Every structure is written in C-alpha cells, then in structure tokens.
Amino acid sequence: MKSIAKIQSTLGKLVRSTLYACAAVAVLSGNAAAAAKVRIGVVGSLSDASIYIAEAKGYFKDEGIDAEIIRFPNSAQMIAPIGAGQLDVAVGATSAGLYNSIGRGIDIKVVADKGSMPPGHGYVPLLVRKDLVDSGAFKSLKDLKGLRVGSQSPGGSALSLLNEALKKGGVPYKDVKISYMGHSQLAAALQNKALDAAMVTEPNATRAVQTGTVVRFSPQADQIYPSQQVAVVLYRGAFARQEAATATKVMRAYIRATRDYNDALVNGKLTGKNSDEIISILSKSTNEKDPSIYKVATAHGCHPDGMVNVASMKHDYEFFKEQGLITTPVDIDKVVDMSFARAVVNELGPYKPK
Template sequence: MFAASGCILSGGGGGQSGGTATVRVGTTNSSSDAPFFIGDKKGYFEEQGIKVEFNSFDSAAKMIAPLGNGDLDVAAGAPSAGLYNAVARGVDFKMVADKGSTPAGYGYMPLLVTSGSASSFDGYEDLEGMKVAEPAQGTATSSTLNEALKKAGLSYDDVEHEYIGFPDHVAALENGSIDASLTTEPSATRAIQTGAATRFAGTDEIYPDQQLAVVLYSGQFAQDDAEVARKFMVGYLRAVRDYNDALNNGKLAGPNAEEVISILTEFTPVKDAGLYQEMTPNGVDPNGELNLDSLEKDLQFFKDEGLLESDAVTIDGVVDTSFVEAASEELGPYEKPEEG
C-alpha cells in the first residue's frame, strides 16, 4: 500500500527539484480532518507543487508505525501515552500544528449523561462510581475526564472506565451499558438527537483550550524534505483559515459554511449536511499554533497515571513549531470575516 521512501517526486511544476511532490497523509476521515480536505479540494496544496495522497485508518494509533518508518509523511493524531511511548522507543516524528482544540464555544467533545441518569445528575460530583466511556486508555480524553473529576474533588479512579470507540458511544448510551461519556462530534449530536443522552458540559468548559488533536510530520519528511514540509504547511494553514471563516457562534455557520460542509460530506462518511449544521465543531488556531501548556499538562497526567515507559520524553523534544511559524509569516495575519 505504501511506498518505502519519503516524499515522492514526479515530473511537473512546483515541488522539489522542479517536480511535483506527492505527500502521503494519514486521516481517520473525521470532521477535524477538514483542513486536509479543504486544502485538497480547493487546490491549496496543488498551488504549492504538492499532490496529496490520502490514506485512511480506523484509528490514529494505527498511523504511528507507518509514520515512524517513513511510509506516511503527515498524520493526524491525538496526544496520548501511546504516542509518547512510541517516541521513547525511537519512533521519529514531530507534532507540528493544531488540528483540534477547544476555544470558548467549540467544546466538540462534550460530557454526555444518559437520559436515564440525567434526572439525578446535578454536577460533576455525581460522576463518582459511574461507568464513563472514553475512546481508549491514556488518551487526551482521559486527561479531559480527569479535569472534570477534579472540579468535584474526585480522582481519575473514582469512576469506572469503559474504553469504547467514539462511533460506538451512541449505542452504549442507548442501551445503558454506560452512564456517561466524553464523546466527540458528530457522534455526540447523534446521541442527543436520538434521545440517548443529554449534554452536561462542553470540553471548552471542562478544559478550556485543550490540545485534543495535532498534525504530525514524520522525522524523515520534516528533515529530508523540509522545503516540501514547509509548503505543505502553507497549504494547510490556508485551509485552516477557510475553516475558521466557516465558524460562527459555536457552529459551522460562517459566510462559507455551506462550502465547508459540502467538502465534509464529500470526504467523510457522514453525508448528512444537517448534522454538520447542528453539531459543535472543533476549533483550530488560524496560525496552527499548538497549546504547549495543554500538552505539558496532559503529559504530566500520563506520568502520574504510570502510563509512560520513560520519563525522558519531553514536549520540547516532540514539538517542532518552525513549520507553522514559517507558513504564518508567509501568509500574514489572519482576518476573520465580518459575521452577519
């Protein structure tokens, strides 16, 4: 499926050495992959001399091995204990840009409570003893749940943890096998629409500005194909800014929202435009800046929970901000369109 080398060059204009660079991008076809799809659809990568080759995975965790051996150049990932343990084992990649975060109004992974439990659920203290769903052990979502529990003076061990993939949360909420969940969109809105659950709080309230998803570059791509990597980031940030133009008051309701929703329905499994209009979208910094404080906090949480194989891993050793800095300088300041 994958080529063995890094960025592939072919004849044509742009790219390295006068050729077109093929950049292999791993996605889970989720709504937070929107900038990749926007950049491809609107020709922003092509203008940089880049042809994007998308490779679909059913989880971000499965991208790590091909990213580490150079079979992927770019990937979408969530900061997690597994990610940092891969670094400790010598897997070479860098976190280079924001892909999903939670600024005010954009808490796209809300705390949901089953309809059966909602009537007696008055606050975070009522989470104690509940069965709470997360996508996997030791992810950024685990740290989100920890922050919710801390608001009531509870610890991470004061709930029963159920590790269930986000798309399966809806069924688990419906059949009562869990009491609550931290569920990303659009599954969260689906659960609410079916009456399976009610929304108690958005991630932006639980953990403001949490860095929930990041863009990753393979070490080979970042080092050996640095100019192509920079150009890819220019195309990515142009698309991120288009995505930000589509945001308005916590919804995809900005001036170009119809266009962005159309691209999402084309590239993702969710074909219901109405669901995209109803759900709470993720935030993405228009300059691609990562929230380093959030990454540090979550890394410390993984250490405190004994989930890391080595204490030697540091955020400074994993993050490379040079690509977003160069791309932002080239593109200039972002200006949000007037909200009508």
C-alpha cells in the same frame, strides 16, 4: 517559384508548431516532475477538515504538491508507517500512545493544531443519561462518583478531560468505573444504559442527544478544560529535516485551508458565510456523510495560524505519567516543532477573520 515559397512557408509553420508543441510537452513534463509526492495519513474524522479542504480547493496543487491522502482506521495505526518512512504527514491524538512511540525512537514531530477546544468548541462533551438527570440522580459533576463512564481509549486525551471534570466535582479519578470503546459504541452504550456517562466526540455526541436518551451536561468540555489540545498534525522527522522546503509548502496549504475552515465558523458552529462550501467538502470526504449534522454539531477548534497548545500537551503528559501510562519519558518541547507554521504565518501574516 511561388509554389516553392508556399511550400517553404508551410514547412516553416509546421516546424514552428512542432517546436511549440515539444516545448509545451517539455514544460508540462517538467511541472509533473517538479510535483513533490507527499503521503498524508488521515482517519476520516471531522477534525481532518483542513487536509480535505486543502485537497478539494487545490491548495496542495498550488504548492506543487502531489498529495496522496491515505485513510487509516485510527491514528495509532499510522505510527508504524510514518516511522518506516511510508508516510510523510499524519494526524494524531495527543495520547500516551503517541508519546510512548516517540520515546521508543519513532522519529515524529508535532507541527500544527488539528483539533482543540477554545471557547465555544467543546467538541468532546460529557454526555449523561437523561433518566439520571431527570430523576435528580445526576445534578452536578460530583455525581460522577461511582458511575460507569466511557471513553475512547486508554491513554487518550479524553481521559485527561474526564480527570478535569472529576476534579471540578471533587471526585478522585479512581472513584469512577471507566470502560473503553469506539465513538459510536459509546453513544449506543449510553442509550442502552450500559454506561451512565461518557466523553463522546462530535458528531456522535449530537446524534446521541438527538435520540432524546442522553443530555449534553453543563459545564461544557471547553469550560471544564479550556483550549485542550486534542489532536495534532505530525511530520515524519526526516521529512521535516531533509525536505524542509516541501514541508513548508504542505504547511502553507494546510494553514490556508484552516483559515477557510475558521471563516466558516460562527459561535462554534459551521454556519458562517462559506459554511455550505466547507460542509460539502467534508460530507464528501469524512466519515460523516449527512450535511445537516454539520450545522448543529459543535465544531472542533483549529488554530488559524496552526499554533499548538504546548502547555495543554504537557499537562496531559503529566496526567498520563501519574496513571503509569508513560513507558519512556519524552521532552514535549523537543517533540513540538512549530517552525513551519511560524514561517508560513510570517509570510501570510496573522489570521484576520473575513
């Protein structure tokens, strides 16, 4: 009888173990099924920081988000995929191209800040050839008149920034010769004297200054055009409307990461207490692989509560209209939807620096 009892006990343990194992598998399977797949487009720039931080620190996973981060050569190439439902979240420049896409019926919402220029964060500086400054040919913004000036793209936010610089110098926009090329090409064109000045985004600006052939001209970009909204986070319209709970979870992860980024900043540089961790993430994830550049380059601003500078977007939109770059009018107030960011801030509370 004892042997039968032992066998029954052993069988009971096996059954219980099997049931526990099945339950565990069921729970794991349930969690896997519950994870929401979200496709996020990035360009690998430094201002994609919050997305990379959220991924590296597990903030998307904390929200039950299976984030698929997809690299694109530039933000313009994300417009068709997000319009076709192949992306849920994207990054974008506040450009004429973005507004024209929305005007054509691409269903996109601007939902959060990605890159802006609050005080100390002029990360798209005006660079001028050092020989022009040393010779006295360039002393102030009024000396931009007649110069060959470079910018990244027709209808980009840097053009509106350039226009503000010209206005401060009393120079009509038509009185400069503008050439368009990529960020790194702008710096190279300054060094070989194909350009006289350019609006160059970090970290390319710092690398150009380090060659000794160009100077970062004062006033800085954040003084020329305070708090310009340069880049934003975009949601596919249907994602925002039909998957609002998931969209809020994505925003919660994003804002947590953005606050980590802000905690790493001191006077516009990534030199704060957790900056080494942030730099490690960015040097592995972005196009800039040299960790040393992060502590000396001017860091982009990104509002820790995700808020977008709508007034800046409207200002730039009007400039684009004046230049004939807007093909179909749009209402900026209807383009921007900060409800997701506000919902998260209501839950987490306003940002408080650590």
